[in-house]
Amino acid sequence: xxxxxxxxxxxxxxxxxxxxxxxxxxxxxxxxxxxxxxxxxxxxxxxxxxxxxxxxxxxxxxxxxxxxxxxxxxxxxxxxxxxxxxxxxxxxxxxxxxxxxxxxxxxxxxxxxxxxxxxxxxxxxxxxxxxxxxxxxxxxxxxxxxxxxxxxxxxxxxxxxxxxxxxxxxxxxxxxxxxxxxxxxxxxxxxxxxxxxxxxxxxxxxxxxxxxxxxxxxxxxxxxxxxxxxxxxxxxxxxxxxxxxxxxxxxxxxxxxxxxxxxxxxxxxxxxxxxxxxxxxxxxxxxxxxxxxxxxxxxxxxxxxxxxxx
Amino acid sequence: xxxxxxxxxxxxxxxxxxxxxxxxxxxxxxxxxxxxxxxxxxxxxxxxxxxxxxxxxxxxxxxxxxxxxxxxxxxxxxxxxxxxxxxxxxxxxxxxxxxxxxxxxxxxxxxxxxxxxxxxxxxxxxxxxxxxxxxxxxxxxxxxxxxxxxxxxxxxxxxxxxxxxxxxxxxxxxxxxxxxxxxxxxxxxxxxxxxxxxxxxxxxxxxxxxxxxxxxxxxxxxxxxxxxxxxxxxxxxxxxxxxxxxxxxxxxxxxxxxxxxxxxxxxxxxxxxx
Numbered sequence: 001x002x003x004x005x006x007x008x009x010x011x012x013x014x015x016x017x018x019x020x021x022x023x024x025x026x027x028x029x030x031x032x033x034x035x036x037x038x039x040x041x042x043x044x045x046x047x048x049x050x051x052x053x054x055x056x057x058x059x060x061x062x063x064x065x066x067x068x069x070x071x072x073x074x075x076x077x078x079x080x081x082x083x084x085x086x087x088x089x090x091x092x093x094x095x096x097x098x099x100x101x102x103x104x105x106x107x108x109x110x111x112x113x114x115x116x117x118x119x120x121x122x123x124x125x126x127x128x129x130x131x132x133x134x135x136x137x138x139x140x141x142x143x144x145x146x147x148x149x150x151x152x153x154x155x156x157x158x159x160x161x162x163x164x165x166x167x168x169x170x171x172x173x174x175x176x177x178x179x180x181x182x183x184x185x186x187x188x189x190x191x192x193x194x195x196x197x198x199x200x201x202x203x204x205x206x207x208x209x210x211x212x213x214x215x216x217x218x219x220x221x222x223x224x225x226x227x228x229x230x231x232x233x234x235x236x237x238x239x240x241x242x243x244x245x246x247x248x249x250x251x252x253x254x255x256x257x258x259x260x261x262x263x264x265x266x267x268x269x270x271x272x273x274x275x276x277x278x279x280x281x282x283x284x285x286x287x288x289x290x291x292x293x294x295x296x297x298x299x300x301x302x303x304x305x306x307x308x309x310x
Numbered sequence: 311x312x313x314x315x316x317x318x319x320x321x322x323x324x325x326x327x328x329x330x331x332x333x334x335x336x337x338x339x340x341x342x343x344x345x346x347x348x349x350x351x352x353x354x355x356x357x358x359x360x361x362x363x364x365x366x367x368x369x370x371x372x373x374x375x376x377x378x379x380x381x382x383x384x385x386x387x388x389x390x391x392x393x394x395x396x397x398x399x400x401x402x403x404x405x406x407x408x409x410x411x412x413x414x415x416x417x418x419x420x421x422x423x424x425x426x427x428x429x430x431x432x433x434x435x436x437x438x439x440x441x442x443x444x445x446x447x448x449x450x451x452x453x454x455x456x457x458x459x460x461x462x463x464x465x466x467x468x469x470x471x472x473x474x475x476x477x478x479x480x481x482x483x484x485x486x487x488x489x490x491x492x493x494x495x496x497x498x499x500x501x502x503x504x505x506x507x508x509x510x511x512x513x514x515x516x517x518x519x520x521x522x523x524x525x526x527x528x529x530x531x532x533x534x535x536x537x538x539x540x541x542x543x544x545x546x547x548x549x550x551x552x553x554x555x556x557x558x559x560x561x562x563x564x565x566x567x568x569x570x571x572x573x574x575x576x577x578x579x580x581x582x583x584x
Binding site for chain 1: 316317318355361362363364365408545547549550551552553554556557558566567
């Protein structure tokens with residue numbers, strides 16, 4: 001009898017963290033994780049990233065908050081969330097019970113806010129990593145204010161790095177001139193990995209009422225429409241930094257995810273596609289495994305970064 | 311509990327027909343039965359590709375099981391590209407459904423009379439509530455249906471209620487059928503002469519355009535009538551994770567944002583910041 005060898009889906013994300021497969025779900029598109037339990041066993045994910053957490057609960061932006069666009073959507077949620085304390089008290093035990101691997105996305109109005117949330121989350125043993133949101137386009141303070149220059153990202157990363165020993169990921173914005181330089185700054189400041197891309201700033205207007213469709217006027221564009229931009233930026237950053245790169249942007253199938261791994265991403269995050277098909281992330285895990293088996297590729301690591309350039 | 315059945319399901323269209331000038335009725339075969347509370351909804355998609363990207367929210371109109379076959383029905387109106395594409399699907403075409411979603415109407419009030427008020431396609435949310443009330447002999451109800459014109463009222467044969475002691479009122483903006491005026495005008499007329507003690511035992515259940523709901527909420531509050539309103543909003547997921555569909559709700563002195571898909575779509579009209 002010949003033993004059937006299953007492909008090794010595990011990936012190393014640096015900072016001492018290895019996850020069982022390269023499929024994660026993106027912050028802001030997966031609630032606090034438990035909302036997906038009716039659809040599949042969330043412990044099958046490599047890691048899930050909960051909605052961006054701040055020091056205090058946040059109300060978010062007024063509606064209308066979302067608009068559908070061609071193969072995409074614009075959102076201006078404004079980081080509405082329950083705050084770090086309620087997350088630790090009410091959500092963490094349930095995620096642990098579900099056997100999920102989970103990371104927290106964090107943001108603040110000031111570097112001190114980021115530091116405080118990171119420090120509080122460091123006390124949560126079960127938390128796999130902290131992802132710093134340095135790129136939300138929908139709030140005036142925080143997010144993009146820090147993420148649009150190498151100096152800004154370095155200062156913020158250093159600050160959070162001092163506050164936590166947890167694996168630290170920095171989520172980058174595509175709304176910059178040189179994403180490679182910003183990724184490099186995050187690496188040098190102590191990030192264990194970088195996540196990219198966050199949403200692209202967009203605008204939708206109504207030609208009859210002559211008004212913007214979103215109350216916030218502009219919003220963040222996501223969905224399959226942004227995949228080529230995301231893929232290019234991930235490819236560019238993979239050539240610039242030595243730390244793992246987590247790719248995100250318009251992934252809605254195993255094929256999309258494999259493309260990001262091919263250009264060098266160590267793992268991927270699935271975002272907007274979770275809205276369309278709540279089972280999609282589980283299907284992507286299965287699809288990647290099936291592809292590797294069919295192609296007789298032993299591991300994700302063997303496939304990663306094997307793009308053949310002309 | 312209906313929520314225990316929440317799931318993402320693949321179904322097959324067995325009927326998708328246009329009725330009158332604007333309404334379509336779609337019936338979908340599913341591998342398992344669907345139980346729902348009147349007022350709950352589904353996210354529906356069925357077109358190929360990713361444009362449009364997001365599924366569309368439709369109230370669950372009916373569900374049933376017969377000879378091992380399970381089905382769910384929706385009534386919808388073509389308002390944009392997504393609904394236009396859905397209206398072009400045929401028997402045998404696959405559709406994806408996430409259901410049942412949201413919090414439906416609370417029909418538990420003992421000894422109450424329900425006035426169900428449906429504007430436009432809003433009737434599709436209310437007819438399951440009529441069915442539920444018709445099975446409860448003790449509960450009285452009246453049904454008010456409104457449209458801009460006669461042909462924007464639901465087809466007569468869809469109107470539920472069986473032999474229950476209900477009353478039916480029609481109204482049109484242009485006067486081509488029933489009361490000439492809006493549903494708010496019709497309700498105002500209906501309330502005339504009703505003693506305050508009787509009004510206090512009435513609950514309005516309403517679904518329709520925002521101005522109609524706002525007008526009804528004002529009327530109901532002024533008359534001491536309870537009201538549950540089924541709201542609509544742009545939504546991406548339908549099950550509480552995108553936070554896109556929020557509506558402003560009174561939270562003591564402050565305003566909070568609650569998800570139409572999760573904490574709603576049915577809200578106590580007094581809580582809504584209209």
